Amino acid sequence: MNSGTEKLIFEQGRAGRIGIDLESFILPDSHRNRIIPEELRRKSLDGFPEVSEPEMVRHFTRLSQKNVGVDDRMYPLGSCTMKYNPRINETIASMEGFTGLHPAMPHGDTQNAFRILWELEQMLNEICGMDAFTLNPVAGAHGELTGLKIIRAAIRARGEKKDKILIPKSAHGTNPASAVLAGFTPVDVEVNSDGSISLESLEKVLDENVAAMMITNPSTHGLFETNIGKIADILHAKGSYLYCDGANLNALVGIARPGDMGFDVIQTNMHKTFSTPHGGGGPGAGPVGVKEELIPFLPCPRIVKAERDGAIYFKPKYDKRSIGRIHSWYGNFLVLLRAYCYILSMGASGLREVAEASVLNANYLRVSLSALGYHVPFGRMCMHECLFTDAGLPNGITTMDIAKRLIDKGYHPMTVYFPLTVHGAMLIEPTETETKETLDVFITAMSEIVGEAKEHPKLLHEAPHGTSVGRVDEVDANRPKNLNLRWKKL
Amino acid sequence: MRYIPLTPEDKDAMLKTIGAKNIGELFEQIPEEFKLKKDLKLPAPLGEMELSAHMKALSEEGEITLKNISFLGGGINRHYVPAVIPALLSREEFLTAYTPYQPEASQGTLQALYEFQTYIAILSGMDVANASLYDGATATAEAALMARRINKKGKTVYVSSALHPHYREVLRTYLRDVDVPVVELPFDQKTGKTIYDAEQMKDALCLIVGYPNYFGIIENLDEAKEVATKIGALLISVTTEALSLAILKPPGEFGVDIFVGEGQSFGLPPSFGGPLLGLMATKTEHVRNLPGRIIGKGKDKFGKDAFMIVIATREQHIKREKATSNICTNEALCALTAVMYLTLYGKTGLADLAKINMENACALRGAMKGMFKDCISFSGPTFNEFVIRTPLPAKFVLEALAQRNIYGGIALSKDYRRSNPNDILVAVTEMNRLDEVFNFVNALKEVSQ
Numbered sequence: 023m024n025s026g027t028e029k030l031i032f033e034q035g036r037a038g039r040i041g042i043d044l045e046s047f048i049l050p051d052s053h054r055n056r057i058i059p060e061e062l063r064r065k066s067l068d069g070f071p072e073v074s075e076p077e078m079v080r081h082f083t084r085l086s087q088k089n090v091g092v093d094d095r096m097y098p099l100g101s102c103t104m105k106y107n108p109r110i111n112e113t114i115a116s117m118e119g120f121t122g123l124h125p126a127m128p129h130g131d132t133q134n135a136f137r138i139l140w141e142l143e144q145m146l147n148e149i150c151g152m153d154a155f156t157l158n159p160v161a162g163a164h165g166e167l168t169g170l171k172i173i174r175a176a177i178r179a180r181g182e183k184k185d186k187i188l189i190p191k192s193a194h195g196t197n198p199a200s201a202v203l204a205g206f207t208p209v210d211v212e213v214n215s216d217g218s219i220s221l222e223s224l225e226k227v228l229d230e231n232v233a234a235m236m237i238t239n240p241s242t243h244g245l246f247e248t249n250i251g252k253i254a255d256i257l258h259a260k261g262s263y264l265y266c267d268g269a270n271l272n273a274l275v276g277i278a279r280p281g282d283m284g285f286d287v288i289q290t291n292m293h294k295t296f297s298t299p300h301g302g303g304g305p306g307a308g309p310v311g312v313k314e315e316l317i318p319f320l321p322c323p324r325i326v327k328a329e330r331d332g333a334i335y336f337k338p339k340y341d342k343r344s345i346g347r348i349h350s351w352y353g354n355f356l357v358l359l360r361a362y363c364y365i366l367s368m369g370a371s372g373l374r375e376v377a378e379a380s381v382l383n384a385n386y387l388r389v390s391l392s393a394l395g396y397h398v399p400f401g402r403m404c405m406h407e408c409l410f411t412d413a414g415l416p417n418g419i420t421t422m423d424i425a426k427r428l429i430d431k432g433y434h435p436m437t438v439y440f441p442l443t444v445h446g447a448m449l450i451e452p453t454e455t456e457t458k459e460t461l462d463v464f465i466t467a468m469s470e471i472v473g474e475a476k477e478h479p480k481l482l483h484e485a486p487h488g489t490s491v492g493r494v495d496e497v498d499a500n501r502p503k504n505l506n507l508r509w510k511k512l
Numbered sequence: 513m514r515y516i517p518l519t520p521e522d523k524d525a526m527l528k529t530i531g532a533k534n535i536g537e538l539f540e541q542i543p544e545e546f547k548l549k550k551d552l553k554l555p556a557p558l559g560e561m562e563l564s565a566h567m568k569a570l571s572e573e574g575e576i577t578l579k580n581i582s583f584l585g586g587g588i589n590r591h592y593v594p595a596v597i598p599a600l601l602s603r604e605e606f607l608t609a610y611t612p613y614q615p616e617a618s619q620g621t622l623q624a625l626y627e628f629q630t631y632i633a634i635l636s637g638m639d640v641a642n643a644s645l646y647d648g649a650t651a652t653a654e655a656a657l658m659a660r661r662i663n664k665k666g667k668t669v670y671v672s673s674a675l676h677p678h679y680r681e682v683l684r685t686y687l688r689d690v691d692v693p694v695v696e697l698p699f700d701q702k703t704g705k706t707i708y709d710a711e712q713m714k715d716a717l718c719l720i721v722g723y724p725n726y727f728g729i730i731e732n733l734d735e736a737k738e739v740a741t742k743i744g745a746l747l748i749s750v751t752t753e754a755l756s757l758a759i760l761k762p763p764g765e766f767g768v769d770i771f772v773g774e775g776q777s778f779g780l781p782p783s784f785g786g787p788l789l790g791l792m793a794t795k796t797e798h799v800r801n802l803p804g805r806i807i808g809k810g811k812d813k814f815g816k817d818a819f820m821i822v823i824a825t826r827e828q829h830i831k832r833e834k835a836t837s838n839i840c841t842n843e844a845l846c847a848l849t850a851v852m853y854l855t856l857y858g859k860t861g862l863a864d865l866a867k868i869n870m871e872n873a874c875a876l877r878g879a880m881k882g883m884f885k886d887c888i889s890f891s892g893p894t895f896n897e898f899v900i901r902t903p904l905p906a907k908f909v910l911e912a913l914a915q916r917n918i919y920g921g922i923a924l925s926k927d928y929r930r931s932n933p934n935d936i937l938v939a940v941t942e943m944n945r946l947d948e949v950f951n952f953v954n955a956l957k958e959v960s961q
Contacts, residue, residue, distance in 0.1 A: 023617075027817065031627050031855050041856035042594055047868045047942060057874065058893050062730050062761050069634045070859035075596060078855050082600045082624070089620035091608035099610055106515055107608050110560050114567045116598060119574030124584045125785035126922050127577060128914055134573040135784045148552050160646045160786065161841040163828070174689050199828035199838035203657075205689035208833045246541040277539060278546045293841065297515075301845030302621035303611035303805065304644070305787035308841075321685070346685035350587060350649040350678050350774070351785025363567060369557030372513045379516050381538045386526040403538055429617050434610070440829070455515055458522040484813075489616040491818040499810025500822050506809040507640045507799070507822070508630040 024087030025490045031081055032509045035073035042075070069511050088490045089302070090434055096460055098387075100407045100437035100449025101194065101242050103272050103294035105380075108367065111297070111360040120359055125351040129337050135355060136336030139325045142362045143309075149365075149373065150268070150288050151281025152311030156320045158353040162269060165289030165308025166200035166236070168321055171345040172287060172312060173234045173263050174204055175319040179343065184233035184262070190219050192243055192441040197236045197267060206233060213443055217243035217400035217409075219253065228256065234263040234287075239280065240270045240405035242441040242449065244384065254284025263287060271295040272453070273381055273406035276374030286313045295376075296361035307357040318343040323352070379454035380406040383461060387450055390465045394472050399444045406453070412446030417479035421446040424471055426485035426493060431467040514560070581948045582919040583876075585897045585939020586726070587648065587676050587752040588785055589777040591865075592943060597779050597852050606848060611805075611841070615820040616812075621844065622819035625807040628847045631854045635754070636771040637762025638793035643805040644847040645790030645839065648774030649679040652720060652750050653686035654803045654837060655770045655792060659718035659746040660692060661801045661836065662769075666717025666745055667693065672706035674699040674725035676752050677927035683720070692717070704729040704890025704899070708739040716745035718770075723749040723763060724756055727890050727924075727937065728897030733766035746770060753777055753939075754791065756895040758866035770794045779853035780846055789846040800826060803837030865942060869896035872949060873940040879953040884960075889924075889935050897939040899924060903960040905933045912959035918952055 073081070090097070097104035114120070123132050143155045159165035170187065177184050187201040190211045198208040209232075212223035219237070235257055239247045247253065254264050266280040266288035272295045274280070280288045292298045293306035300306070312320060323338030338352075368376065381404075388408035392398045397413040412421040425435035425448070437449040452461060474481050486492070498504055518526075523535070532538055539547070558566065582590060601607065605620060612618030612625075625643040632641035645651040656669045669687060671680055673696040684694055698707045704727040713719075719740045724730045733749060740747040749763040751773035763771045775789035776782075794802060800823060808822030828835040857865055873896045880887045880900055889899040902909045906923035913920035924935035940949065 028623065030623070030630075031851075032630060035858070039858070040861050041858055042861050044861060044864045044868065047864075047871075057870070058730060058759065058895070059732075061734075062732060062893065064757070064759055064761050067634065067758060067859045067863055070631070070862065071855060072858045072860065073855060075594075075856065078852070079596055079600065081855070082852055083603070085620040085624055086600070086603040086605040087620065088618075088623070089605035089609050090617045091604040091606070093604035093608050097610065102610055104608075104610060108515060110563060112602065112607075114564070114571070117567065117571035117575075118578055119571030121781035121783050122578045123574050123784040124582065124588055124590070124782045124919070126584050126586055126588065127919060128911075131577045131914075132574070132784065134570045138570065145554055148554060160843075161839070163838040163840045164646060164650075167838060171685070171689060194840075195828040195830070195832045195835070196838050196840050198833035199831075199835040202833045202835075203686075203690070203838050205691070246539075248541050248543065251543060251545065276548065276552055278542050278548055282548075283546050299607045299845075300610045300841075302606055302609045302618070302848065303844030304841040305843045305846055306841040346688070347678055347681035348650070348685055349682065349786070350647045350676075350788060354786040354788075355784040356787060363563060366555060366558050366566070367515075367560070367563055368513065370551040370554045372516075372557050373552065373554070375513050375516050378535050378538075379518050382518065382523060382526055382530075382535060385530045385532070385538055389530050403532075403541060405541075425614070426616065429614065434617055435614055455517070457517040458526060486616045490619045491616055491816055492812040492814050494615045494812050494818045494820045495810060496820055496822070499808050499820055504810065505799075505822065507806060508626070508633045 023489055024084055028081065028084050030509050031071050032069060034081065035071045035077060037072055039072045039074045041073055041078050095432055095434060096456055096464055097434040098436045098450045098452050099434065100451040101269050102437065103451060103453055105297055105453035106455035107297055107299040108364065111363045114363050115356045115360050120356065133336055136325050138359060138362050139352065140327055140336050142358055145365050146290065146309055146311060149275060150290065150311045151279030152288060153314040154317045154320060155309045155311045156324060157309045157358050158321050158349045159308040159310055160349055160354045161304060161306045162289060162291045162308045163196040163200055165310045166196055166267065167203050168348050169265055169287040169289050169310045170200055170204035170206065172316050172319045175345050176316055177233055184231050186232045188227060188232055188235035190237065192241050192443045193236060193238055194242065194267065194269060217245045218249065219247055221249060224253065224256065228260055230260065232260060232262045234265045236265040236267055238267040238269055240273050243400055244404040244407040244409050245400060246405055250283045269294060270406065273377055275377050276370060277377045286316060292357050292361040297364045298357045298360040305354050305357055307354045307361065319345055321345050321348045376454050383452040383454060383456060384408045386461060387452055391468055394469050407449055407451035409444065410448040411444050416476050419475040419479060419482055421448050423482040423485060424448065427471050427482045428467065429486040430488055433464065433467065580917045580919055581951060583921045583938040583940060583952065584919050586922045586937055587774055588782045589753050589939065590782060590941050590943045591755065591777050593779050593781055594856055597849060600852060601845065601849060606845065612821065615818060619819055622807050624848050624851050625844065626809055626819050628851045629807060631851060632791050632793050635757040635762065636793040637764025638771050639796040640799050641793035642802050643807050644843045645792055645804050646843060647788035647790045648750065648752055648772065649682035651772040651790035651792050652679045653683045655748045655772045656683060656687060656718060656720065658770060658801050658803060659748060662798055663717045663746055667715040669694045669718055669720065670697055670713050670716050671720040672697050672699065672722060672725065674704060674706050674727060675720060675722040675750055676726045679750060703892045705731050705892050708735065710739045710742050713743050716743050718746040718748050720748045720750060723751050724753065724895050727899045728894040729890055729892035730760060730895060733763065733768060737767045748772060753895065753897060755866055755869060758862040759895065775850050778850035780849055787843055787846050789843050789850060801836060804839050804842055868942045872942065872944050875946055876938065876940050876949045879949060883953055883957055889932065896941055897937065899935050899937050901932060902934050902936060902956060906936045909959055910936065913955055916955045918955055
């Protein structure tokens with residue numbers, strides 16, 4: 023990693039430099055901007071830098087060297103599915119026949135894009151056991167919001183009013199936040215000491231006002247909800263829906279389908295299970311699948327297949343009962359395109375192998391790290407991720423210390439302090455794209471850390487050491503007087 | 513499978529460590545009734561060469577359309593993307609990194625997003641920006657929700673009907689379930705500007721206006737601000753063509769409370785409408801009500817400058833149901849694209865690019881006026897987009913132009929039922945050379961006869 027300091031771009035360059043030549047465009051006497059009345063015109067872009075192309079390239083290259091990606095190291099963030107992002111899909115997503123398409127072109131001229139979207143929808147239906155998908159949501163949380171709005175619309179159409187959404191305490195923070203954004207009140211459901219959802223707690227909070235329960239399956243404990251069939255029956259009997267947060271779908275592809283377990287709605291994450299790159303926090307895509315009775319409420323437009331004069335064509339469709347539009351156009355097409363390529367590469371056998379290898383890798387780490395003394399809160403077979411806590415570590419070593427020390431050892435840390443159901447959580451998801459050798463070296467690193475925790479705790483408390491910056495002071499940066507959210511000209 | 517490295521020997525050794533007899537045992541938590549008994553019905557897996565050929569054929573179908581002359585805009589803007597941008601974006605450290613929750617391993621993304629916030633703050637003339645939202649449409653909806661958090665007295669969202677139709681649809685979708693009424697304000701048929709009636713808007717919580725609006729008209733936000741102040745509402749301005757901000761008075765200088773926009777113009781190709789880049793900026797006093805991620809500059813334990821996610825106590829992973837939004841994954845790589853683009857064009861280049869857009873747009877306006885009477889639908893000032901009125905219905909004209917390999921724009925009647933059926937929204941950018949402009953006008957003449 024580059025440990026130097028990189029000046030802000032606003033502090034670089036010199037007046038008179040430019041990164042792109044526009045002379046050939048400009049007519050010598052161009053004052054057309056004066057057509058805009060003076061009171062509506064900007065005076066200058068003061069503050070913007072003036073740099074040449076090579077300076078610009080150096081700046082961003084050096085910045086990139088202060089980052090780590092999946093291509094350079096194991097990145098075992100739990101519930102994030104940081105698997106390898108196939109390069110061929112990047113090449114395809116940069117083809118001009120896809121990037122150049124304007125969504126307002128005549129539909130006859132964008133049949134290739136419609137076809138891809140329609141076929142991807144059929145594939146996701148099959149993989150998840152659902153009847154229809156919308157591909158318009160552009161992130162997991164966006165999908166959650168869409169799914170919950172669909173549920174709300176369906177309940178409204180039944181002439182009923184249900185205001186509550188049940189959410190297990192192990193859920194991702196987006197679940198309750200999405201529920202509120204969809205106008206619901208989230209209600210906690212407890213989890214048992216074995217990590218599963220408490221049926222007792224569920225029965226206690228379940229009433230006529232429950233619109234749905236959101237369940238991440240496998241859960242963020244890395245465990246399959248064994249009672250899922252029973253939970254589905256209990257909810258359906260009350261006229262409530264069962265929503266699947268598909269963040270952890272990687273463990274199930276080709277093995278079992280949420281639709282078969284009684285889930286009525288599912289959001290999937292193309293940037294997790296379907297290998298599209300995270301890009302440092304997006305763009306992603308969060309398609310939402312539903313069972314037949316909910317199809318009319320899917321957001322618009324939907325891509326449908328039609329026939330005219332014996333020829334098949336695709337077109338967008340607008341249903342009156344739809345929850346409405348949730349994105350400017352058809353969602354993150356280029357992300358969906360990558361997911362489509364991924365599924366075509368994997369096929370049924372490949373996807374099954376994804377689930378098998380990811381679960382095998384996770385259990386291998388669970389057993390191996392547990393043998394090193396890392397505390398496993400739920401001691402049974404895990405799915406594609408395994409949960410540890412910092413219980414019993416010597417010399418006051420915390421989860422944060424271990425995470426930061428892992429950076430020194432050449433790894434991106436695991437997910438830390440999540441889920442909130444255990445103290446000092448460390449959620450490790452190796453994914454199926456890591457080799458056994460890599461896992462073995464990771465286990466060795468974790469073993470060294472146990473040794474260091476006993477012998478040299480300071481080494482851990484002060485980690486990381488080789489990075490461009492040391493442990494950051496978040497408390498200080500968040501003090502109102504210190505809050506610095508942009509560069510300003512002095 | 514080429515992406516999965518485990519060999520049968522690896523698997524056996526690992527199963528032994530785990531104490532499982534076979535892979536099936538790992539899945540024993542899943543009740544038998546839910547296990548798939550047969551393979552998924554999916555196309556047979558493709559090798560890279562086959563996949564590449566299949567996708568190339570699909571891309572070629574689209575490439576034919578790129579030979580056409582295009583005047584399509586309407587929020588998806590056609591601008592040239594310099595080659596260094598995709599080259600730098602393909603660096604795996606940016607492309608394959610996660611959300612920067614571990615600041616020591618993510619200083620690259622964090623510093624770039626801090627620079628992004630600075631660029632957006634300067635462009636919008638606001639104090640602070642966030643690190644991106646999904647797109648301009650959802651950013652508009654988030655802005656209305658943010659206004660509701662700030663303005664507890666107001667009840668109704670008033671939105672200009674001259675705002676992008678899709679943005680208004682998304683706004684309605686977002687607000688429908690949280691009991692916030694949305695009322696649309698009419699626009700002047702002559703000027704294309706929003707009409708306000710302060711007397712009728714007393715229950716307003718915010719006022720949302722396009723800048724420029726969907727018809728390309730640059731509305732003077734002074735009037736909107738005056739009305740908003742009078743009725744105690746927040747003013748939200750929405751820019752769907754971010755390049756216009758290089759030449760227009762920044763929304764912040766009009767006293768706008770929340771700026772939102774679509775940043776796709778800054779280095780993102782049209783891409784069939786996604787990924788896009790939602791922009792949002794506000795005044796310092798409202799920073800804690802912003803949705804989404806915010807990057808701050810602070811110190812590490814040695815006192816060295818360091819970048820990190822700040823005021824995370826607004827975000828869902830900390831605050832859960834009390835968060836300002838549910839957003840988690842946003843459009844970070846698109847924000848990085850915009851930073852690269854704005855850096856490359858810089859202080860003079862971006863302003864010049866905006867001028868070139870004006871120049872080409874004016875050329876079309878001029879040529880239109882020379883050939884047709886009353887062919888500019890609205891009299892208000894415009895940037896690179898405006899509405900033309902053709903002698904025949906837009907639907908017919910656009911189809912006839914398409915026959916001549918020209919995408920002539922978007923029929924206004926598609927989204928405005930009561931508009932003149934002959935109206936077409938056209939966008940002219942640096943991508944349209946002057947000969948294209950004249951081809952367009954000549955073709956228009958031909959098809960109109």
